[in-house]
Amino acid sequence: MRTHGKQFTTAAKKVDAALSYQARQALELVKSSAFAKFDETVEVAVRLGVDPRHADQVVRGTVVLPAGTGKTVRVLVIAVGEKAREAEEAGADFVGVENLQKIKDGWLDFDVMIATPDQMGQVGQLGRVLGPRGLMPNPKAGTVTMNVGQAVRESKAGKIEFRVDKGGNVHAAIGKVSFGIEALETNFTAFMDQIVRSKPAAAKGVYVKNVSVSSTMGPGVRVDTTPYRG
Structure with missing residues (x-):
């Protein structure tokens, strides 16, 4: 049986588990109940009324969080020529096809990989390494693109990707406990709005079933969920 420490138990007493709070109030509770010595991440978990076993009910997408993520995002771009220069000018941390060999040798010190379509033949060979880590570029996520400059800027600015899991849940980090309440609320709203816009046509009944927010610890x-039902 799982047991919680004294600090968690004290923090949990601030929250009425039987209540569903308005978003701003819920985020204020998350901030006030955080107790770790590090700057905890604020996370949102959404339970959706979809069956991900069916391809037409898979929910996935991206959203740029207006207040950023609170973390430094290291961006790798696989491109050549003019597109490589565009990536460098946009602020990419690593640029060039030579980085593919580094990945084969075990290097993975980046958070987002962006590639131009003509380079995906080479990138695809690293699928077993990149795929399980969520680093494989994908057209639906906007990371396989000729517009590498925009993709780099969005990634640096706080673009996140989300995808429903086998249980119908979507998880995402929307900031840090150190963020002001306005920033957290703005990011939460942007994320939930995108979740609602991503509702599959095949989804029936209540779409957004449950939403909860928490800090890392x-x-x-x-x-x-009233504002998001559909």
Whole structure:
């Protein structure tokens, strides 16, 4: 049986598990109940009324969080010529096809990989390394593109990718406990708006079933789903 420490138990007492809070109030509770000595990540978990076993009910997408993610994003771009220069000018941390050999040798010190379509033949050979780590470029995520400059800027600015898991849940990090409440609320709203826009046509019944927010170490706080039902 799982047991929680004294700090978690104290933090959990601030939250009424039987209530669903308005988003702003829930985020305020997350901030006030965080107790770790590091700057905890604020996370959102959404339970959707979809069956991911069916391809037409898979929910995935991207969203740029207006207030950023609170972390430094290291961007690798696989491109050549003019597109490589465009990536460098946009602020990419690593640029060039020579980085593919480094990855084969075990280097993975980046958070996002962007590639131009003509380079995906080479990138695809690293699928077993990149795929399980969520680093494989994907057209639907905007990371396989000729517009590498925009892709780099969006990644640096706080673009995140989300995808429903086998249980119908979507998880995402929307900031840090150190963020002001306005920043967290803005990011939460942007994320939830994109979740609603991503509703599959084949989804039936209640789409957004449950929403909760929490910090890395803190208790979950239920959010009222009324604004997001559909």
